Amino acid sequence: MTEQAPTAPPAARRRASARRRSTPLTIAMLAALAYFLLPLCWLLVASTKSTQDLFNSFGLWFSHTPQLLTNIKATFTQDDGVFVHWLLNTVMYAVVSALGAALLAAAGGYGFAKFRFRGDRAAFNLVLGAIMIPATALAIPTYLLFAKAGLVNTPWAVILPSLVNPFGLYLMRVYAADAVPDSILEAARIDGAGEARIFFRIVLRLLAPGLATVLLFTLVATWNNYFLPLIMLNDPKLYPITVGLSSWAAQAQNGGAGSSSDLLALVVTGSLISIIPLVVAFLLLQRYWQSGLATGSVKQ
Numbered sequence: 001m002t003e004q005a006p007t008a009p010p011a012a013r014r015r016a017s018a019r020r021r022s023t024p025l026t027i028a029m030l031a032a033l034a035y036f037l038l039p040l041c042w043l044l045v046a047s048t049k050s051t052q053d054l055f056n057s058f059g060l061w062f063s064h065t066p067q068l069l070t071n072i073k074a075t076f077t078q079d080d081g082v083f084v085h086w087l088l089n090t091v092m093y094a095v096v097s098a099l100g101a102a103l104l105a106a107a108g109g110y111g112f113a114k115f116r117f118r119g120d121r122a123a124f125n126l127v128l129g130a131i132m133i134p135a136t137a138l139a140i141p142t143y144l145l146f147a148k149a150g151l152v153n154t155p156w157a158v159i160l161p162s163l164v165n166p167f168g169l170y171l172m173r174v175y176a177a178d179a180v181p182d183s184i185l186e187a188a189r190i191d192g193a194g195e196a197r198i199f200f201r202i203v204l205r206l207l208a209p210g211l212a213t214v215l216l217f218t219l220v221a222t223w224n225n226y227f228l229p230l231i232m233l234n235d236p237k238l239y240p241i242t243v244g245l246s247s248w249a250a251q252a253q254n255g256g257a258g259s260s261s262d263l264l265a266l267v268v269t270g271s272l273i274s275i276i277p278l279v280v281a282f283l284l285l286q287r288y289w290q291s292g293l294a295t296g297s298v299k300q
Contacts, residue, residue, distance in 0.1 A: 047071060047272040051265045071262075071269040078248075078266055085237050086244035090223055091277070092155065093240055097162035098219040105165050105214045106207050109172025110199065114180060124173070130166035136227055143231050157232035158240070162222045168214035175210035176203070212288030220278060241274045 042059050048071070053063040075083050112124050142161050143152065151157050180203055188198045204211070226242040233239060236247065245267050252263035 043268065043272050043275075047265075047269045049265060049268075051262050054265060054268070068269075071265055072273070074262060075266045075269045075273065078263075082236060083241075083244065083270060086239050086241045087274070089155075089238060090240040090242075090274070093158045093162070093225075093229075094219050094222040097159050097222040098215045100159070100163045101165040101168055101218040102211045102215040104163055105168035105172045106176075106204060106211055107199065108169040109174075109210075110176045110180065110203050110207070112169075112173040113176035114182070114185065127166050127169055131170065139227055139231055142228070146232065152232055153234055153238065155238065158222075158225070158229050161228060162218065162225070165214065165218055168218060171214060172207065172210050176207060179206050179210065209288045212285045216281060216285050219281060223274075223278060241270065245270050245274070 038060070045060055045062055046054055048066040048068040049057065049063045050065075050067060050071075053065075057063045108127075112120060112127075138161075146152050146157050146160075151160070184202060184206075185198060188202060193201070223240075224242060225240065226246070229240050229243045230246075233243065236244070239247070248263050248270070249267045252267070
């Protein structure tokens with residue numbers, strides 16, 4: 001009489017099958033994590049090196065003579081401290097654009113979600129279509145319009161185009177549909193509140209997580225904007241960080257007037273400095289923008 005080999009219980013087989021399925025997913029996630037973190041690690045390490053060490057040492061490890069503080073000091077003092085102008089310009093462009101775009105997106109999204117008017121669906125479909133148009137395709141027409149208006153080479157040439165955010169309007173429309181109860185609006189109207197007062201005193205508070213999401217996305221987009229300031233501005237004192245560091249890099253590579261052997265190291269260090277405010281903004285607004293993205297994903 002032959003004996004049958006013992007078989008694993010169903011629960012153990014399910015766990016083994018789950019582990020086999022999760023292994024490729026884990027590998028893919030680790031590869032994606034490395035893909036996003038390696039450039040950041042390189043930037044952090046490279047900012048501690050001189051220009052010579054950038055080319056003569058391993059990219060992901062520190063040199064024998066780290067000089068991060070020296071590079072930071074040189075970055076802020078190069079060309080009579082023009083980097084400070086670039087940093088302040090970037091803060092102004094990004095903050096004003098983010099606040100304005102968030103407010104306009106909230107007003108538009110609330111209007112599409114809670115009011116019905118002739119052509120509302122067609123107008124909202126135009127907004128959805130505008131999301132698909134790349135910003136670079138509109139750069140030249142925008143430049144021609146601003147040239148006619150005499151706004152080229154002014155801060156408004158960077159700020160005004162950034163106020164229009166079709167994706168932000170779409171996001172706020174979805175968020176307002178769920179986050180703003182009709183009963184609260186009706187109660188406020190019965191109490192005699194006007195539409196403007198309802199929006200600024202009630203609706204904006206209810207839309208705070210969505211506002212934080214749009215604000216953060218616009219802040220990052222404007223902070224990293226390169227092509228629009230490049231074609232709109234020709235005064236180095238008005239450059240944002242992206243265009244300013246690019247001009248330093250071109251100056252170092254071309255060996256033009258005012259170039260320096262350490263200029264590439266300053267470009268790397270300036271890039272590291274430029275991402276610090278974005279990291280801080282993400283950490284401060286993390287709780288709000290995560291909840292803002294999640295709202296509307298599940299139907300009640």
